Amino acid sequence: MKNRIKEVIDSRNITQKQLAEGIGMTEVGISKAINGSATQATINKVANFLGLQPEELVIHDVMLRAAFSSDKTPLKFGKLEIPCYVLDNGMRVLSGRGIQRAIGYESKSGQWMKSFINLGGLSTLVYAGEDSIATRLMSPIRFLRNDAGGSQEGTNGYEATLLIDICSAIIDANRAGDFNDPLMVAQADIIIRAVAKVGIIALVDEATGYDKVKNKAKEALQKFLSEFLNEEASRWVKTFPDSFFEMVYKIYGWTWSNAKAKPGYVGKVIDDWVYQRLGPKVRDELRKLNPVNEKGNRAHRHHQFLAEIGKDSLQKHLEGLRVLAIAAGYDKIKFLDMLGKVYPKPNEQYTFDFDM
Secondary structure, eight states, X not given: OOBOHHHHHHHTTOOHHHHHHHHTOOHHHHHHHHHSOOOHHXXXXXXXXXXXXXXXXXXXXXXXEEEEEOSSSOEEETTEEEOEEEETTSOEEEEHHHHHHHHTOOOOOTTHHHHHTTOTTTHHHHTOSTTOHHHHHTXXXXXXXXXXXXXXXOEEEEETHHHHHHHHHHHHHHHTTSOOOHHHHHHHHHHHHHHHHHHXXXXXXXXXXXXXXXXXXXXXHHHHHHHHHHHHHHHHTOOSOHHHHHHHHHHHTOOGGGOTTOHHHHHHHHXXXXXXXXXXXXXXXXXXXSOBOXXXXXXXXXXXXXXXXXXXXXXXXXXXXXXXXXXXXXXXXXXXXXXXXXXXXXXXXXXXXXXX
16 A cells, blocks of 8 residues: 655654664565555554554545546547546546547557557657656546546546657657658647647737636637648648649649639539549538538538548549540640540539630
C-alpha cells in the first residue's frame, strides 16, 4: 500500500539505513517498501518504531472525479469529436479512444496502445525519456464521470498534452525518414497546427479579457477551430490538381488574366463532368453530406467528403478526363461529345449545355 514513510523519516532526520536496522529489514527492502507498495506488516513495524499509529502512515487512494465534462460539447477536430474532461484536481484529460481516432490509427483492438507504441520507426521516440509517451499510454488516469453508472467503476483518461506529444513524435519520425504513414502524418500535422493557432487566440483573449465573455468566446473559438481544420485538411487532400483546372481553361479558351468571371462556373463544370458521372448516386450522397446552408451555399467542397465513398474512383475519373481532353485536342465540342459517350450520366442522356 502507498505510504508516507519517507516523508515522516525525512522530517525526523532518520535515514533509510537507520530505519531498516531499527525494524530488522535490509536497506534495499525498506527502499522498495517506501518507493513501491509496503505490506501491512511493514507498515506496522515502521509505525511501532516511530511511535505512530499504522493508519498515520497509509495513503488512501481517492479516485479523481470529472468536475467538468464535454458530454454535450466535445472537443472537435474536423469531423471527429473527442470526449474531454477537467478533473477535480485541475487536470485536463482526453479519452484513449478519442486520441486513437484523432491520429488516424487504425486498430479495432481495445489495447491499441500496445501495438501503436511498438510501430516501426516510432518506438524509439515513444519510449524516450523517463516520462515517455509509452509509459503514459500504458498508465491511464482513472476517474469517475458524473454520468457513469452500473458496474462502471471508473473511466480511463490521458492527460490532454499527451496527444500533442504523440503528434510531435509522429512528425519528428517522419522528418527523420523513419516513419511514413500518410494518414497519421497528415492528422498529426493538422492537430499541431490547429492547436498552435487556437492557443495564440486563447492567449490574446485572456490578455484582453475577452475570455470573460465566456459563451461568445467559446463559440468564436470553436468556430475558428472548425474552419481552420477544414482548411488544413483540404491542403492535405488537394483532390483536384492544378492540371485539371488548366485543362478546363484550355478547353474553354480561357486565360488566367481574363478568367475573373469564370471560377463560379468551373464549379458547374466539375459537377457535370465529375460528380454526375462518377457513379450512381454519388452526387446525391455528397449533397447529403455537404448540404446547402440558409444562404444557398455549401460550407465545404464536395471532394472533402469523398473519403466515405472512394477517393480512388475520383482520381481515376480525373485521369480519364485528362486523356479525353488530349485526344480531343482540347476542342470543346469534340471533348463534350466524347465525354457523353465514355462517361454518360446515369439514367439520362447527355444534354448539358456548356455554352456561356
